[in-house]
Structures are given as structure tokens and as C-alpha cells.
Amino acid sequence: MKERGTRTRSTLGLAGFLVVLVTALGAHAEPPSSTLPGRKPDSWEPWGAFLGRAAHTAVGIEYSARHPARVVFLNTASLSRIVKEGKLGDPERLSELVRLLRPDITDTSARVLFEVKPDNEKSHAEAREQARRYLAALNEAVDPDKKLVGGTGFEGSLFLEFENGGALWQLSWRTPEPGVTLYRWSYRRKKPHASWKERAAQKEEALPREEVEHRGELAEQAIRAAYEGGKRPKGFQGQVYLPGDCH
Template sequence: MKERATKTRSTWRLAGFLLVLGVALGAHAEPPSSNLPGRKPDTSEPWGAFLGRAAHEAIGRQYRVQHPTHAVFLDTVNLSTIVEEGRLGDPERLSKFARRLRPDITDTRALVLFEIKPDNEDGRKEGRAQAGRYLAALNAAVEPHKQLSGGTGFDGSLFIEFENGGALWQLSWRTPEPGVTLYRWSYRRKQPNASWKERAAQKEEALPREEIEQRGGWVEQALRAAYERGDWPSGFQGQVYLPVDCR
């Protein structure tokens, strides 16, 4: 009896240790987060997700700028709405799950679709798989003469200059295969008395973490202001150079 009680206590101690260890490991497994300037003070969104969202919005807006007469749906619109408002077919043919899917860019005039992902091998694979799923779901619901395919030939870049002569960030994107658009952020160091085009010609570098934490919070708001020709976000003292400025 005494031996059984000893074993029971040992089992509970081991379980407690494993629980604490699991919590500790789980805490370290969380993605890095940051409280960036220009954002809500209580946010803890990982910077990668934050800059990814900014890239998605800018690239989607740029596609619309380049195709002003097309019906272009971005990632806030689901397949059911795309099929109905794009006059592609009957949205009732979509499964209940497929109706809620939201491709990154769908052009119902050109009948093409793009999925936007980070420019790495995992991003490319994920983009290919997602674009394929969206196309399969859409093409099962649209009219035979309105079948969609993966879009091609969509590439570009833009620059964000901080502090009128400070650091220069670049967002660039390419479409290496149908339906998959890959983006990446890069950085040019501060160079006094040099124009932004002179600094853009410098060798690009990966964005340092401290640079992201210092200036990243303005990116999404500054890009939105540039495309909408609105006011710059509070505290932002730079300039945005859209693709039309980079020619």
C-alpha cells in the first residue's frame, strides 16, 4: 500500500513537471511580436504577419490601378460574391465551404486569379496549392466559357522613404508561375545627400529586425495614404514612391 502511494505521488510530480515544461516550451514557440509605432498600443501581432498584410493590400491595389476597367475582387470578398457579382455563373453550385474562400486577387474580366505569398520556397508551394484549390472551386461553379486560370505577367516594386533621406524600404513582387505572386521586403541603408533613386540603386539588404520595430508600424498606413492620396499617418516624415514613380 505504501509503495502504491509512493508511486502515485511520483506520477503526479512527473505530470506536474511535464505540464510546466509544456507551458514553457509553448511560450517559446510563439512567433515574435512587436508593438510598432503608429499601431494600437495593445497589439501583439507578429511583425511578419503585419508586413504581409501591408504587402497584400499594396499589391492588390496596384493590380486595380493597372486594370482600371476590370472587375477586380481582393481578399475581403468571398467566392460566392465573386461568382454572383462577377456574373460568372451560379454561386449555389459552390459548396458551403467553398463559398467562404477568399482569393487574394480575382479579375473576372480577364478571368484570372492570383494568390500572394512571401518569396520563398514554402510560400511558392503554398501559393500554388491555394490557387489550385480556388480555381477548382470556381471553375466548378462558373459557365463553361468563363473558366478561370492562374494569372501571369504581374510584377512590380515600390519604395518607402523614411525621414526624407533616411532608410529606404522596397516592396517587390513577381509572378514566377501562373496564379502565384511572390513578394519580398528589402532595405537600403541611409545615405545623406543622395536621392531616393540613387539609394534604390544600392545593393539591397534584408530588413533588420530593429528597422522593422522602429518604422514598420507606419508602412500599411503610408501605403494606403499613397494609393488613396490621403493624409500621411501621424509621425511619418517620408515619402512613398509607387510603381508609376519607379519607371
């Protein structure tokens, strides 16, 4: 009875988490202030959504690139798939309420998990709570010797140069506590004829909104192409300097 009561409280807690998650998603669906470049004509989203997607893409792919021999699931994989394909246990142990949830980074070889959020106080707290909930759900379904914990020691930085001497964006991330990875975007002013490293040494500034609206369509595409060795997106005349280039 005690075990059943514990499981019931856990399930109710996860249900509450889902309610909060759905509410948050609903809030993001409110009428935005602008269209995002590169989206379908009838697709509307807040301009900042593009930065979030680009950051999640970069941070997730970078983690996978650093650990090519490991089994890593990014935020397209559900908890059910992670348990099954990661050979952690029986996905049927997951309740219907949680099996479709998708953590940002789950490394089933190292048995660690990361939740990726913007680097601010509110998002930090949200990341901590989501990581805790995901770990609780997974660890109820996995075998006793395959429990997961929050990952640590994951940090890095990359730069996007849009023209020679033109706009320079930086994406950096850190993991201040187990399971919580926080990212932020910053900007360096134009400085013609200067190398990207010289401009990277300039004063860091907040990324201007007009920069995002003007160049946002290229950020995620350029980052993905740089990691995957694909063709650079149309209209992108600059370079992507990945973490290995930034040392």
C-alpha cells in the same frame, strides 16, 4: 455516377485544404515575440505579420490601379461574392466548405486569379496549391464559358522613404508561374543628402527586424494613402514612390 464520384473527390480535396488552412491559421495564433506598433494595446501578432499585410495591400491595390476598367476582387471578397457580383455563374453551386474562402486577387473581367505569398520556396509551394484549389472551386460554380485560370505577367516594385536620406524600404513582386505572385521586402542603408534613386542603387539588404518594429505601423498606412490620395499617416515624414515613379 462517374461525375458524382469526381465531384466527391473534389469536395474531399477542398475539405482537406480547409483543414490545412485552419491549422495554419492556428499556428499563426501562437504567442508572438512582440507587439506590433499601431495595433490596439491588447492586440498581439508576430512582427512579420505587418509586412505581409502591407505587401498584400500594395500588390492588390496596384493590380486594381493598373486595370481600372476591370472588375477586380481583393482578399476581402469571398468566392460566393466573386461568383455573384462578377456575374460568373450561380454561387449556390459552391459547397458550404469553400464559399467563404477569399483569394488574394480575382479579376473576373480577364478571368484570372493570383495568390500572393512571400518569395521563398515554402510559400511558393503554398501559393501554387492554394491557387489551384481556388480555381477548382470557382470553376465548378461558374458557367462553362467563364472558366478562370492563373494570372501571369504581374510584377512591380515600390519604395518607402522614411526621411530624406534616411531608411529606404523596397517592396518588389513577381509572378513566376500562372496564379502565383511572390513578394519580398528589402532595405537600403541610410545615406544623408542622397536622392532616393541613388540610395535605391545601393546594395540590397535584408530588412532589419528593428526597422520593422520601429516603422512597421506606418508602412501599410503610407502605401494606402499614396494610392488613394489620402492624408499621410501621423509620424510619416517621407515619401512613397509607386511603380510608376520607379521607371
